[in-house]
Amino acid sequence: MTTAPLLSVEDLTVNFPIPGGWFGGATSHVHAVNKVDLTIRPGESLGIVGESGCGKSTLVQAIIGLVERSSGKVLIDGQDFHDARGKRKREIRQQMQIVFQDPQSSLDPRLPVWRLITEPLHVRGGMSKAELRARAAELAASVGLRPEHLDRRPHEFSGGQRQRIAVARAISTDPDLLILDEPTSALDVSVQAQIINLLLKLQRELGLAYLMISHDVSLVRHFCDRVAVMYLGQIVEAGPAVQVLDSPAHPYTRTLLATVPSLKHPLPELAATRVGELPNNRILPTGCYYRDRCSFAAAGCDRPQSLVEFGDRTGTVAMSPSDKAAWPRSVRCHRAQAGDI
């Protein structure tokens, strides 16, 4: 049995114009997100990993409508929320909420906790102050805050508690999907696990789907069902998190993982990068975007590479018999597809 996707992203592209031309026009563009396709089913969690500047934040901000897409579609339950208008647009938008990295800057310091938590409901309208307070108390309890916290201001809380407030606010509209933008990276290590456990508990209780971006590959392996690896605005490899992160296929994924000492790798030689930094994303390379940095580059890499499903490198389908067994692995590298590397 397969479940229809909750979120479908099709061919999503975001180019930022760089002003400087005649009369203030754009002379060139930053190609931040390049033709990304992804899906998330109800209750599933997808992690996006990749080095700084690869386009993770822009991708999720384009999905939720915080940055303008240049082309492509974002469908929630089959409906494109960018094309919807008025009340319908707000309804679709409320199915997705975002939790940012830094709770300090995402919470208005002037408001008490009960108002912060119920801000999205306040904006939606139709609830009395007493109803909002009652809902705030329920939400606070579900994230581990106490009733006496409701009248305090954000500065009276620790970083971990502030992130609990941000999570309570994000779930206030009963969304189906939470976007988690590095949700624990601004927190002390001792507190990170508490927030992750809270998110896992809420996922079990509320059936939430998560789209998480993170630099922390070990966290993504632990937290997410599936992972997509981004390089220069493209997804270069995707599949079940454990399989992709334990036996990476794309040379870039191997390089990324070679910098994570806590992961165990079955491959003897992981690092596949010869030289260099993330290339200039104002002028996209022809052919494989990773070609100039890849020690496996060969004939054929100068042609554009497609993200193609391929056989499981470990030879097992790990998650049978659940729906998750249907997850394909895919890679954007013709040499990996052919089993050459």
Ligand SMILES: Nc1ncnc2c1ncn2[C@@H]1O[C@H](COP(=O)(O)OP(=O)(O)OP(=O)(O)O)[C@@H](O)[C@H]1O
């Ligand atoms: N508003 C903007 N105008 C121009 N370029 C931008 C803008 N926002 C992001 N970029 C560029 O788009 C590219 C992708 O940036 P983005 O922040 O999405 O990457 P990231 O993978 O999230 O990085 P990090 O992990 O450091 O947050 C970068 O080259 C960045 O400089």
